[in-house]
């Protein structure tokens with residue numbers, strides 16, 4: 001079966017690598033990202049290198065109207081979407097009380113509301129195919145509660161719970177739901193600099209978006225429910241469960257403190 005993928009946050013980082021991987025697998029693609037972030041150039045790159053159909057939409061998914069527009073656009077074009085990839089997401093490290101609420105509002109709107117609205121709007125489209133997939137991008141952070149990532153971690157926990165619940169609910173519609181929980185990814189220069197400030201174990205576990213994308217698409221198509229890419233991340237995850245709570249919390253706090261300092265230094 002020829003698949004048609006809808007990928008949010010496709011302009012850079014993991015989303016761009018997922019787009020290249022989908023094209024490599026012969027899928028047609030609808031790319032979605034913010035305006036002026038390189039989607040026409042990405043379409044050109046895909047057109048020149050793969051024999052697939054590519055379209056793009058430049059919209060801000062923190063806006064409800066844009067999410068509605070995307071859903072109506074897919075329906076009006078009759079694109080037979082069979083692979084929905086909810087990748088767009090914003091993160092960061094912030095002191096809760098000192099940060100303008102607009103930052104958290106944007107995080108909640110994009111990571112939770114847009115993802116939920118798009119998934120809801122696409123269910124009937126996905127259900128028309130003999131086999132469809134939803135790949136939702138959460139994060140490994142959901143297993144490491146700590147300071148400065150309170151809202152981001154909570155939005156990613158929402159995605160995890162939502163995906164696991166939906167996966168059971170949609171089984172009889174032939175829609176496979178998978179949730180991806182990556183550790184650090186050097187998805188762009190800023191992320192590479194920030195990831196470089198993590199503790200040593202996390203530093204050596206950082207992955208590149210191309211490898212995460214290839215592994216995620218493969219495992220999703222094989223019907224895996226939860227994907228944690230990278231051997232070292234998996235080891236770190238198991239190892240962290242064995243640590244006494246106090247030491248574990250200290251480790252996370254120390255790590256997150258380095259991250260927030262590094263993020264603040266980069267934004268100066």
Ligand SMILES: NC(=O)c1ccc[n+]([C@@H]2O[C@H](COP(=O)([O-])OP(=O)(O)OC[C@H]3O[C@@H](n4cnc5c(N)ncnc54)[C@H](OP(=O)(O)O)[C@@H]3O)[C@@H](O)[C@H]2O)c1
Pocket residue numbers: 008009010011012013014015032033034035037059060061062087088089090091110137138139140181182183184185186187188191
């Ligand atoms: N990097 C990591 O270490 C890491 C770890 C775990 C999970 N993740 C998750 O992986 C996903 C991709 O992360 P990444 O590191 O590849 O991030 P990224 O490089 O910042 O890419 C995020 C993508 O989402 C798009 N986007 C942002 N705000 C948007 C909006 N309002 N409307 C539409 N598109 C929007 C961005 O477009 P612009 O180019 O315009 O910003 C970009 O294409 C996210 O959900 C993130 O939470 C990342």
